[in-house]
Amino acid sequence: MSLTVPTWRLRARFAAALSRLYAAEVPLYSKLLEVSTEVNRELGATERVTTERHGAIRVGSPRELEEVADLFAAFGMYPVGFYDLRDAESPVPVVSTAFRPIDADELERNPFRVFTSMLATSDQRFFSPDLRARVERRLAHRQLFEPALIDEARRIAAEGGTDRESAQRFVAAAVAAFALSREPIDRGWYDELSRVSAVAADIAGVATTHINHLTPRVLDIDELYRRMSQRGVAMIDAIQGPPRTSGPDVLLRQTSFRALAEPRRFRDDNGVVSDGTLRVRFGEVESRGVALTPEGRRRYEAAMRTVDPAAAWADHFPATHEEMAAAGLAYYHGGDPAKPVVYEDFLPASAAGIFRSNLDTDAQTSDGADGSDYSMHWMAGQIGHHIHDPYDLYEKAASS
Secondary structure (H helix, E strand, O other): OOOOEEHHHHHHHHHHHHHHHHHHHOOHHHHHHHHHHHHHHHOOOOHHHHHOEEEEEEEOOHHHHHHHHHHHHOOOOEEEEEEEOOOOOOOOOEEEEEEEOOOHHHHHHOOOEEEEEEEOOOOOOOOOHHHHHHHHHHHHOOOOOOHHHHHHHHHHHHHOEEOHHHHHHHHHHHHHOOOOOOOOEEHHHHHHHHOOOHHHHHHHOOOOOOOOEEEEEOOOHHHHHHHHHHOOOOEOOOOEOOOOOOOOOEOEEEEEEOOOOEEEEEEOOOOOEEEEEEOOOOEEEEEEOEOEOHHHHHHHHHHHOOOOHHHHHHHHOOOOHHHHHHOOOEOEHHHOOOOEOEOOOOOHHHHHHHHHHOOOOOOOOOOOOOOOOOOHHHHHHHHOOOOEOHHHHHHHHHOO
16 A cells, blocks of 8 residues: 555644634634734744644543544654643643654644643542542443544554545544534533533533644734734633743743633433533634743743742843853754744643633532542553653754
């Protein structure tokens, strides 16, 4: 068989098709793309920036996460990093990783990423033993992906690509797996989970997974925020992540328009189906800066703990890339301050903040201790895939 479609082309097709799907499901997303493209064009963005996306999905169990890992491997996307959102200022009962390309040339061809969260049912602060048992029982009986799709993904991952006809079928089937389900939702079950967390309900209260947001990259997120607001779009209250400063952009800044009330159907205890709405999906946008070294990250966390991070920024970071490179605070290709290594990953506090800003209530936790053992090592064992350390990847990129 001729491998005429390598994994990176599959990834590019997958990202583009998901973007079309999400635009059809969430029409306001098209306006977000329009404004971000407008801002990027004015600032001379490269094609990579203009086409760049990251998606976000949620699953319920290690088995489901393993299938996601197998599926994304066919697109040349591998798990990078471990994120624990349970202990954030706005706690969310999930642990996460991000599936993305890991080599510089693959990132340049198509840097699609999918931030993937898994429900932390073992954490007794969120789930009583009875509720955990009922959640896990339901999750064990659902099937997010057709077995044939996962088998095909494993074959493509092993061979590094596929032929044109198979590529078309595979991408279409993969995209369809993330379409919003129109099946009626068990209202009583969904409401019970919502009392724990709206995110828990969105994961375990429905029969399928779906795209929660599909995020474009913009070179000036403050300008985008201003223009979206001017056009009457209700944005969340703040831009998450580092403050805007006159120095080098670092890490990741994110914001979004508020989650919209989307029509969904519900089934009550008597089996009667009626129309309703849910607010769980929103339009996120991001701006990416230079990747920080461990020392740079320590300074970042210290600055963010101050009362006014913008005012304190100069106490923690120099004003130029040259000084950043000399102090060993950020990564640069070949050590050249003119060639920053782009931060390709995510910030737990920002992710939790975005989640919270689009929800009506906080997660409800008990005072009990967390007896779970969630960690990067645990997750890697569960999904059967090595989880890459982001710093190792940035070190490799900087040496190129």
